[in-house]
Amino acid sequence: MINILKKKTAEKANFKIRNLGDCIRLSNLILEVNDEFISYNTLRRFYGIVKSPKKTSTKTLDILSRFNDYKDYGHFLKKFKFENKWKRQNDLYEVMSHENDQGILELVKKSLKQKENHIGIVIQILRELIVTKKHDLLIQVFELEELNFDKLNYDEITHIGNGVGLLLRNFNLDSFIFKKLIKIKNYQDLVLTMFVDYSHLNGYYFDQIRSLEEKECQPHMIAFKKCLFNLHLYLNKKKIIQVDIKWEESFHPILKSRIMAQHLFYQTKNKLRHFEDYIQHESAAHLPIEYFYEIILTSLVTKDMEVMQWTITQVEKNNSENHIFHIRHLQQYYVMKSLYYALIGDKILYKKTKNLFSLETASTSYKEFLRIYVLMGQYHFSKGHDRIFYKTEYIKLAKKLGYPLFDENYLALV
Numbered sequence: 001m002i003n004i005l006k007k008k009t010a011e012k013a014n015f016k017i018r019n020l021g022d023c024i025r026l027s028n029l030i031l032e033v034n035d036e037f038i039s040y041n042t043l044r045r046f047y048g049i050v051k052s053p054k055k056t057s058t059k060t061l062d063i064l065s066r067f068n069d070y071k072d073y074g075h076f077l078k079k080f081k082f083e084n085k086w087k088r089q090n091d092l093y094e095v096m097s098h099e100n101d102q103g104i105l106e107l108v109k110k111s112l113k114q115k116e117n118h119i120g121i122v123i124q125i126l127r128e129l130i131v132t133k134k135h136d137l138l139i140q141v142f143e144l145e146e147l148n149f150d151k152l153n154y155d156e157i158t159h160i161g162n163g164v165g166l167l168l169r170n171f172n173l174d175s176f177i178f179k180k181l182i183k184i185k186n187y188q189d190l191v192l193t194m195f196v197d198y199s200h201l202n203g204y205y206f207d208q209i210r211s212l213e214e215k216e217c218q219p220h221m222i223a224f225k226k227c228l229f230n231l232h233l234y235l236n237k238k239k240i241i242q243v244d245i246k247w248e249e250s251f252h253p254i255l256k257s258r259i260m261a262q263h264l265f266y267q268t269k270n271k272l273r274h275f276e277d278y279i280q281h282e283s284a285a286h287l288p289i290e291y292f293y294e295i296i297l298t299s300l301v302t303k304d305m306e307v308m309q310w311t312i313t314q315v316e317k318n319n320s321e322n323h324i325f326h327i328r329h330l331q332q333y334y335v336m337k338s339l340y341y342a343l344i345g346d347k348i349l350y351k352k353t354k355n356l357f358s359l360e361t362a363s364t365s366y367k368e369f370l371r372i373y374v375l376m377g378q379y380h381f382s383k384g385h386d387r388i389f390y391k392t393e394y395i396k397l398a399k400k401l402g403y404p405l406f407d408e409n410y411l412a413l414v
Contacts, residue, residue, distance in 0.1 A: 001077055005065065024040045030063065036067075061073035101137050101140070122160065123159065126142075139180055142186045143184055149185075157190055160194070162364045164190070165194070165364070196366075199367075201235060220251050223247070227245065227255075227262060235403040240265050252290075263275075264295075264299060272310055279291075289326060289329045292315055295311055300373050303413070335362075338350050342380045354374075372397060372398065379391055379411060
């Protein structure tokens with residue numbers, strides 16, 4: 001932000017600050033305009049005309065901020081962010097209104113370089129291109145190298161997945177466009193595998209998964225597709241035949257956990273031994289929660305108490321919230337943990353754990369799916385009118401989701 005203050009000061013002065021004479025001129029101008037004195041030597045150090053081992057003082061930053069019509073440097077830091085945000089927003093409106101394809105592509109690149117409100121701008125562009133059916137440009141944006149998975153952090157990727165995925169859930173995009181999009185690696189990495197829509201595994205989302213041609217997919221997408229097919233079969237109470245799902249060290253921890261979770265669908269003997277080997281293989285005594293993410297979900301779906309208990313033991317070793325996505329992941333964990341206590345009939349620990357869960361904080365694509373299990377726990381410990389209410393809510397939601405697994409027998413925990 002200091003570099004920005006330098007630039008704004010030169011713009012306000014209406015001349016470049018490059019030498020001693022420029023610094024003397026700027027010192028006089030500040031004294032004339034603001035009645036505040038700042039020496040030309042201080043300005044020389046500030047602009048790097050002469051070297052200085054000291055950091056710029058707060059007094060200097062405050063004087064220069066006031067010269068730029070801010071109350072002080074703190075006010076500049078706060079206000080400039082909003083000013084800059086609205087400027088970029090206006091740039092977006094202007095470029096979109098001119099229907100300038102190259103301009104839009106350049107704006108996406110520029111936003112990703114700035115790293116401030118950049119993801120919000122990118123999501124807004126992607127959503128508008130979907131709504132206005134500018135499919136060719138939509139594909140070009142997704143193909144940008146700047147949007148590669150390894151150039152963004154996980155929270156940024158999640159934000160893109162939710163922003164685009166939520167729109168696609170309710171927007172009837174032509175199937176031939178989906179078939180083009182799912183061939184693009186960035187779309188696979190940022191949307192398809194990030195917004196795993198558990199509420200629509202019998203609808204549009206599964207149609208996308210089914211459209212993936214394995215011969216055109218990288219290994220992680222082939223593994224992802226096979227795992228989703230198994231979940232789809234289980235939710236629809238169909239027979240699951242064990243398939244070969246290849247494991248690679250480069251896979252993301254969530255995908256690794258998804259592959260490990262298949263042992264629950266296959267009803268593998270000594271599955272806990274496989275899970276223990278998994279922990280040892282990852283060479284960490286206290287793995288973060290993403291390494292258990294899909295094991296948590298699958299133990300919920302299969303109501304596997306043994307794996308739930310094992311998972312609780314593992315996650316409690318390291319349930320710290322080091323990233324924003326950890327907060328969302330923990331919500332899923334709390335639902336599983338509370339259901340485990342409901343299954344073993346421990347009402348006190350059930351209530352204590354359930355109070356840790358917040359549906360609003362859970363991953364967007366999981367919310368309705370997780371609510372099934374929240375209702376199951378509430379139903380289990382309720383009586384009278386409350387019991388009827390929770391059962392009615394469960395049946396209503398189960399009908400909406402459309403998975404045969406969620407019948408009245410499934411609601412009963414015993």
